[in-house]
Amino acid sequence: ETGVTQSPTHLIKTRGQQVTLRCSSQSGHNTVSWYQQALGQGPQFIFQYYREEENGRGNFPPRFSGLQFPNYSSELNVNALELDDSALYLCASSLELGSGELFFGEGSRLTVL
């Protein structure tokens, strides 16, 4: 059984650019959520997708957007990057909406210069 995989693992962007991060859910999981983890902090919820529809959003501006595809893989897009967007971005999948356990990927480390 393949776990949650994310790409790229590391990337560097400059302020104002756009970035796309990708996530493949664990096999059979139809719910995916994204978290931002700043250095020295706990992860913060960005949004969740269930069966290709956004199903909950945290306190992040609209320049953070996402997609979930029919195979339940997902993308996180961030436009107009700011220095404070530098963080580890974690993707997590779960078997069903409301399922208690999330399975996390290893994250994408984004550095904005």
Next chain:
Amino acid sequence: AQTVTQSQPEMSVQEAETVTLSCTYDTSESDYYLFWYKQPPSRQMILVIRQEAYKQQNATENRFSVNFQKAAKSFSLKISDSQLGDAAMYFCAYRSAVHGGSQGNLIFGKGTKLSVKP
């Protein structure tokens, strides 16, 4: 809004000894889940243990156990017979049991860095 507080930024334990990590939370809900996640330098969040709020019995997973005090809104993690591989960041997390919406997301504390001394 729910909050999770971990008051110990760093803890240290001798190998083979026992250590307890503290976590308190605030919620007005009666039905929810509580979790402890481990994040080693590899960055991947690994579930250590899970507790359903409706269960009075404390969860146990091998060397890991919790002390769940619902009235006090406390959820501590005890690691027995500590091993070098236990060294990591430990995060306490809360999740509402209400389906749908942002209530399904995890709310994390700021974490406790655990060091294990040989």
